[in-house]
Amino acid sequence: NAGVTQTPKFxxxxxGQSMTLLCAxxxxxxxxxxxxxxxxxxxxxxxxxxxxxxxxxxxxxxGYNVSRLKKQNFLLGLESAAPSQTSVYFCASSxxxxxxxxxxxxxxxxxxxxxx
Amino acid sequence: GxxxxxxxxxxxxSEEAFLTINCTYTATGYPSLFWYVQYPGEGLQLLLKAxxxxxxxxxxxxxxxxxxxxxxxxLEKGSVQVSDSAVYFCALFPYGGATxxxxxxxxxxxxxxx
Numbered sequence: 601n602a603g604v605t606q607t608p609k610f611x612x613x614x615x616g617q618s619m620t621l622l623c624a625x626x627x628x629x630x631x632x633x634x635x636x637x638x639x640x641x642x643x644x645x646x647x648x649x650x651x652x653x654x655x656x657x658x659x660x661x662x663g664y665n666v667s668r669l670k671k672q673n674f675l676l677g678l679e680s681a682a683p684s685q686t687s688v689y690f691c692a693s694s695x696x697x698x699x700x701x702x703x704x705x706x707x708x709x710x711x712x713x714x715x716x
Numbered sequence: 717g718x719x720x721x722x723x724x725x726x727x728x729x730s731e732e733a734f735l736t737i738n739c740t741y742t743a744t745g746y747p748s749l750f751w752y753v754q755y756p757g758e759g760l761q762l763l764l765k766a767x768x769x770x771x772x773x774x775x776x777x778x779x780x781x782x783x784x785x786x787x788x789x790x791l792e793k794g795s796v797q798v799s800d801s802a803v804y805f806c807a808l809f810p811y812g813g814a815t816x817x818x819x820x821x822x823x824x825x826x827x828x829x830x
Contacts (some may be wrong), residue, residue, distance in 0.1 A: 643805070709758055
């Protein structure tokens, strides 16, 4: 089992460019999440999904879009990158409520994004 | 709203010292409580958890007890090692979990010196 994987590991963008971050999990988890981690702020939830084809907004969704076309994948898109989106992005996944609860989340290794 | 407050770091200790990282929370009802650890260059991984009052979570020599009367979940270890150097995050999952999200503290960096 690879667990939760993220691609790319590191990326540099110019302001206004777009990109997609890919998260994949092989644990058959129902729920998936995207967080951003900034110094002194902890982790903040951007968007999440409770199942294939569903998405929902988290704390800081502005400037991001997501899609969950397949159960194992959760994509995070930046349509027009801004310097304020420089951060480390973490994907996570968990079981759904019927399978023991979404409380325990499994994290990927992170994507470091720098927007110039 | 629900929130987690943990002590600011960095915490610098010598090997074999006793560790306490304080965590307090604000939440309605009975949230589940967690400690996650992030080693350098890696993602977060669950260290331990407790789901009800007076539960003690433990793993790898770390312990934390869910104290509802003081709304706390302090992390302790009797003898730290250099390999424990990491960032530690306290988190809660709200009662009912309607929002389906973990609420994290800001993290505490632990540096253990040989």
